[in-house]
Amino acid sequence: MSSHPRRLGWAIVGCGWVARDYVAPAIQAADNASLVALCDPDAEMLMRISGNEALRYTALAEALAHPGVDAVYIATPNHLHPAITEACAAAGKHVLCEKPMAITPEGGERMVEACRRAGVHYATAFDQRHHAxxxxxxxxxxxxxxxxxxxxxxxxxxxxxxxxxxxxxxxxxxxxxxxxxxxxxxxxxxxxxxxxxxxxxxxxxxxxxxxxxxxxxxxxxxxxxxxxxxxxxxxxxxxxxxxxxxxxxxxxxxxxxxxxxxxxxxxxxxxxxxxxxxxxxxxxxxxxxxxxxxPFLHQIEAFSACVLEGRPQPFSPDRDIRLLxxxxxxxxxxxxxxxxx
Ligand SMILES: NC(=O)c1ccc[n+]([C@@H]2O[C@H](COP(=O)([O-])OP(=O)(O)OC[C@H]3O[C@@H](n4cnc5c(N)ncnc54)[C@H](O)[C@@H]3O)[C@@H](O)[C@H]2O)c1
Missing domain, CATH: 3.30.360.10 (Dihydrodipicolinate Reductase; domain 2)
Incomplete structure (x- = not known):
């Protein structure tokens, strides 16, 4: 039985290889998460990803307006990570973003600042630290x-x-x-x-x-x-x-x-x-x-647990900027x- 009072509602933005093969299956298997929205401007990619009941959007603003979306997994090409993180934070959504966080340290700083300002969680998806x-x-x-x-x-x-x-x-x-x-x-x-x-x-x-x-x-x-x-x-x-x-x-x-x-x-x-x-x-x-x-399943469960239980993520995003x-x-x-x- 789940030890969590509820499941964190996830959207995936960017529905290509990593999202399709690893992230969507992980969110659907996690005991404290549910996949509620999928977003990709490429309608073909959007249809190729399995998402059970998840609603599918080609426009980011519409996906972020879904009231069931609490958190967003960003899996787009690298240069888009800062702008999409800023949009998610402005909509009050927590962000778990694929590596590399951004293609410049300045991009990473924008992401962290936006999430801090909005009071939402940010983490970079370093899935390999979750490998058994x-x-x-x-x-x-x-x-x-x-x-x-x-x-x-x-x-x-x-x-x-x-x-x-x-x-x-x-x-x-x-x-x-x-x-x-x-x-x-x-x-x-x-x-x-x-x-x-x-x-x-x-x-x-x-x-x-x-x-x-x-x-x-x-x-x-x-x-x-x-x-x-x-x-x-x-x-x-x-x-x-x-x-x-x-x-x-x-x-x-x-x-x-x-x-x-x-x-x-x-x-x-x-x-x-x-x-x-x-x-x-x-x-x-x-x-x-x-x-x-x-490792993606462990990662989704760990991020979701921190949000649901009101605990900070284990690693500060300032550290991710330092690595960048x-x-x-x-x-x-x-x-x-x-x-x-
Ligand atoms: N952790 C890992 O092991 C791992 C493995 C692969 C990729 N990645 C990372 O994941 C990210 C995606 O890589 P991929 O291999 O899945 O790429 P991909 O090309 O297979 O998929 C990217 C998807 O993003 C979509 N996209 C483009 N612009 C978009 C936008 N503005 N809004 C929403 N979606 C948009 C594309 O249509 C495409 O479907 C990259 O940052 C990459 O470094 C991580």
């Missing part, structure tokens, strides 16, 4: 099972050609804000802070456009340090064949090394293995099916001299 393996890993780190952590490494990559989608806004710098780096690195930047309970104190990056013929980076390596002294490396790419192992997260400690494989991404599952520092023995960390649900600033200041020009932002 990452939640378990956070507990193992907290319990000291890895000893003193020295280094962290993430490889999160895919193959993304120019014709990956009919309207491939990801390769348009005006809509995406960049390429592989701005698309894929925000997950790792957020996730390592959450796992290590630490803050990046520095970040530097190298970009490449090695394989694809579009005007944004198709690969990046980011390297930085945390306040504790831990070193972190993120390797992200649009030029990595999907058949390769390309979703790994590794934390190296003095007592054990943790390797999460295939947990970075939108789906549950993957494996978590600990390697003992003395014997080299590898021990799989089992997860129960009850724990290992969609860190990413922006670390973004160099592309290797051939073309600025990618």
């Amino acid at each position: 393996i990452h939640r378990r890993l956070r507990t193992l780190v907290q319990e000291g099972m890895l000893g003193t952590i020295t280094q962290a490494r993430i490889h999160y990559a895919c193959w993304l050609p120019r014709d990956w989608a009919p309207h491939n806004w990801r390769v348009d710098p005006r809509q995406a804000g960049g390429g592989a780096m701005i698309d894929l690195a925000p997950h790792g930047l957020d996730l390592l802070e959450v796992l290590l309970q630490d803050e990046w104190s520095s970040l530097t990056a190298l970009l490449q456009r090695r394989v694809h013929d579009y005007p944004v980076d198709d690969g990046a390596v980011l390297m930085g340090q945390f306040r504790s002294g831990i070193l972190g490396i993120l390797q992200v790419a649009y030029n990595c064949p999907d058949a390769y192992p390309r979703r790994t997260l590794e934390l190296i400690g003095t007592k054990a090394r943790a390797l999460a494989y295939k947990s970075m991404g939108q789906t549950p599952g993957g494996t978590l293995t600990l390697t003992d520092a003395v014997t080299g023995e590898e021990t799989p960390v089992p997860l129960s099916p009850a724990e290992d649900r969609s 600033r860190l990413l922006a200041q670390a973004t160099p020009p592309l290797q051939d001299g073309t600025p990618c932002r």
